[in-house]
Amino acid sequence: MTNGECIFCKIVKRDIPSLIIYEDEDSVAFLDINARSKGMTIVVPKQHFTTFEENRELASKIFDKALIVAEKLKKGLNPITVFFSVIPAQIPHFHIRVYPVYRDQIPLMENKPIETSEEELNDVARRVRTIPVEWKGRKEEVEEKVTEEKKEKPRVKDEEDVFWAKRGMDIA
Numbered sequence: 136m137t138n139g140e141c142i143f144c145k146i147v148k149r150d151i152p153s154l155i156i157y158e159d160e161d162s163v164a165f166l167d168i169n170a171r172s173k174g175m176t177i178v179v180p181k182q183h184f185t186t187f188e189e190n191r192e193l194a195s196k197i198f199d200k201a202l203i204v205a206e207k208l209k210k211g212l213n214p215i216t217v218f219f220s221v222i223p224a225q226i227p228h229f230h231i232r233v234y235p236v237y238r239d240q241i242p243l244m245e246n247k248p249i250e251t252s253e254e255e256l257n258d259v260a261r262r263v264r265t266i267p268v269e270w271k272g273r274k275e276e277v278e279e280k281v282t283e284e285k286k287e288k289p290r291v292k293d294e295e296d297v298f299w300a301k302r303g304m305d306i307a
């Protein structure tokens with residue numbers, strides 16, 4: 136498949152209509168029409184690449200965008216929580232799925248898409264699109280730093296110290 140045939144590239148370029156709920160210079164997020172739960176959204180980079188190794192910088196930004204989208208979905212649709220997934224299958228254009236989770240809609244892959252209508256999808260898109268999110272993504276570089284766990288003996292209460300000292304004497 137060349138980039139010209141990629142369905143997500145076509146959505147980005149508006150060659151295929153979609154219900155976009157978020158867009159900025161790097162990304163587009165649109166409602167999945169085969170949603171497993173109400174408001175299930177796909178977040179894609181505008182630039183075509185398949186695996187995160189091909190463009191780590193942009194992939195990292197897309198994770199930030201997924202958090203922004205998740206907040207919009209939570210505020211707009213009031214789910215219990217949201218799930219995220221990155222499954223590099225079917226469409227070779229990097230994407231993160233954001234799934235709102237409701238009591239009666241657990242978005243498992245083996246579940247059938249929920250029944251919905253164009254009207255409902257439009258309504259969801261309208262509602263979520265206008266929700267403001269203050270957080271705009273990570274700005275600073277993150278330095279990896281693994282802190283070694285301290286192996287100090289945990290402090291025990293005086294009472295316990297006395298108890299064990301006494302037990303020691305008893306045993307001796």
Ligand SMILES: [Zn+2]
Pocket residue numbers: 138141142143144145182183184227228
């Ligand atoms: Zn593409």
